[in-house]
Amino acid sequence: MKALLGQVWPSSGDLDPSEIAAALEVRGDVGRTDLELTFPGAAVIIEAKRGWLLPSFEQLASYAPRITARGGGALVTLSQASHALAATQLPAQVDGVPVLHLPWRDVLDKVDESRRLERGQARAWLDQFSTYLHGVIHVRSVSDSWTYCVVLNNERPGGGGRYTFSQYVTEDLRYFHPYGIGGWPTEPPNFMAFRWQGAVHRIHRVVKADVVPSLLDRWPDIPATEDTVRPHAVYELGPRLPPFEPIMNGASYRASRLWVLLDQLQSSETLAQAMAGTRQLTGRG
Template structure:
């Protein structure tokens, strides 16, 4: 297939021409739902609050519908019910106040309906972030984008022709958007490790989580300079040297550190949402890299190739500065 690029970046799907904002995501989803009966049925079956979901053959789709209370992202109108989708990029979820503006639209339908929130957040994180189970008697269901991708994948197996084409386009688009990284995708996040334990206890030190559990975590959404988008690579230093470089193979946000590691004592930090990174195999060089200066506990960004080739971390940071400005 002939490759198409835009601003030197590959265009994997026609939907990629829209962009990657929240309205772009719901526009792509809405257009595909309108053209794929299989995906409509699968999504409604997943989010419907009772065991028997209504038929979707006669559904209509509407984007950005406005009334006196506000504007919805996407509505699926069934003969006697209404499904409203509110989407967010990243791991945040819509607020209860925002969703409450739309509950009346659903209540006006004989069979009611459901408010559906869409984001990269897991259901556990959405609940921990304050997403209610219902608003004014209207069920609220969180749909992670990964679950929507699963439904698209399932529908693709059974569909042919034009319907399959649009499912393929949406699948390629969402795969790119929800895994998007910073443009400088070879930047490595370099942090220091020590022998302290999160919450002051538990079975492992911060160093052992990296060396033994092959993971790293930090508070999410708490400020203090922590990234909100996951890095592609991480480097770990202790005792005056960078000892390990890893690719991040999976990133998620969990409601609290105890959600993954229940042995960690609960405190004001460990009970808050955390970004959790799974570390892939080590990346060369495997010999320790001297830091070249005392960075103490500073968290640093450095280009991967500079870190791999410079004699010290300080030289790699200077090389990064010269290349990126």
């Protein structure tokens, strides 16, 4: 707790741990906070979100009076969003109360730092806490076989740059899509399938995911346009998975984005059959 507080409210480093009180889901007149840390003359309210999501300005504003009433402190957002993404979507302050962001990765780093200073039961507790947090942060289990199937084309993002959309997948093993708009996922899939020319040509596991404020932050050669200078989810793809022969669509899907079970896709003659098998097993797809 002291390590975490030290990152968002450095003056707390002089406090004795007995002076810091932690409260979960504190209900007030305008909502319930996730975590409140209070100490003499100040308070830190932490609002946690799953995935890359961030709280709204209105939600933060509803909590600001609690900080003011304590005499000072900060509002802290906690999610998988990076510092760079949070900086584009969060205000620096709300009604005079500072707004700070913590990626879950920073919390895990603090847990690891604290663990190295402990022995015996305290280290065992921190080991359990780290295991729990990893389970929370990775919202999708690695055994989850839902596969996100999208269409690729030979255009270039922003009309320029080194690669076409298809080449980012086939040559760079990367895929990206707009974040937070148009029904695109707000949590990364475990697997992705890519289709063009009436067939699924590639299946890959997603091995790493991030959200960047702009595609130019990752690929500076991409032209700056309204479509490229906005938050994007970026996926790093693992090696190509079988089958290595095209799986024909078997139906007209145009540019639809589809969810299909991996085993159904790998064992069916067409994407249409895989979708039917997915619906039969899960009622989805």
